[in-house]
Amino acid sequence: MRKILLVEDEPSIADNIIYALKTEGFAPTWCQTAADGLRAFAEHAFALVILDVGLPDMNGFELCKKMRAGSFVPIIFVTARKDEIDRVVGLEIGADDYVVKPFAPRELTARVKAILRRTEAGGAMQPQTSKLFSIDEERCEIRYCGSPLQLSRYEFRLLKVLVQKPGRVYSRDQLMELAWEEPDTALDRTVDAHIKTLRAKLRAVRDDEDPIRTHRGLGYSLKD
Numbered sequence: 001m002r003k004i005l006l007v008e009d010e011p012s013i014a015d016n017i018i019y020a021l022k023t024e025g026f027a028p029t030w031c032q033t034a035a036d037g038l039r040a041f042a043e044h045a046f047a048l049v050i051l052d053v054g055l056p057d058m059n060g061f062e063l064c065k066k067m068r069a070g071s072f073v074p075i076i077f078v079t080a081r082k083d084e085i086d087r088v089v090g091l092e093i094g095a096d097d098y099v100v101k102p103f104a105p106r107e108l109t110a111r112v113k114a115i116l117r118r119t120e121a122g123g124a125m126q127p128q129t130s131k132l133f134s135i136d137e138e139r140c141e142i143r144y145c146g147s148p149l150q151l152s153r154y155e156f157r158l159l160k161v162l163v164q165k166p167g168r169v170y171s172r173d174q175l176m177e178l179a180w181e182e183p184d185t186a187l188d189r190t191v192d193a194h195i196k197t198l199r200a201k202l203r204a205v206r207d208d209e210d211p212i213r214t215h216r217g218l219g220y221s222l223k224d
């Protein structure tokens, strides 16, 4: 049974969603606060996450960013405000989908099923990593062609984002959102500077390869 994490502080809404998810054969885990949600997220592997935007201890967008920093789990937002939709689905937050309150629980489960069909068909459930790299989460280490890289914290986080989705082009803003703890204080050229030092470290291992590609006016990707 696929596990789904639901973070929603209103019990009556959560009850309806849980009931609908169970009816469709999913195994929901319900958390009422962002803190509990993060704890559950760290402890279990979820096929998908449903987040309420208005949570008591943290904005759902912030929670989404934290979850996305190290994972490509599909995320659906539940929002009470139509004016939040642009942020939810735009590049800023990058959710997979959303529903606006009030909604029929069946509408939500239909979206859950559609997203899982899409991501599972595309293999996104198990983030596909590049053949040249391997990530050791426990040691915060990335190996390149078998050699462990000596990386700074941000180099590690930046490279991890790229390695987890080879071929996907990320803008500098997206990389900052995903790799920096305080993206607002970082500058575009900070990303460029880290990419430059990363490239030098990769070249030191293999000088016949340049696995990081620059897309002019767009950003960076990892060669797939």
Ligand code: CA
Residues within 6 Å of the ligand: 008, 009, 010, 052, 053, 054, 055
């Ligand atoms: Ca709420």
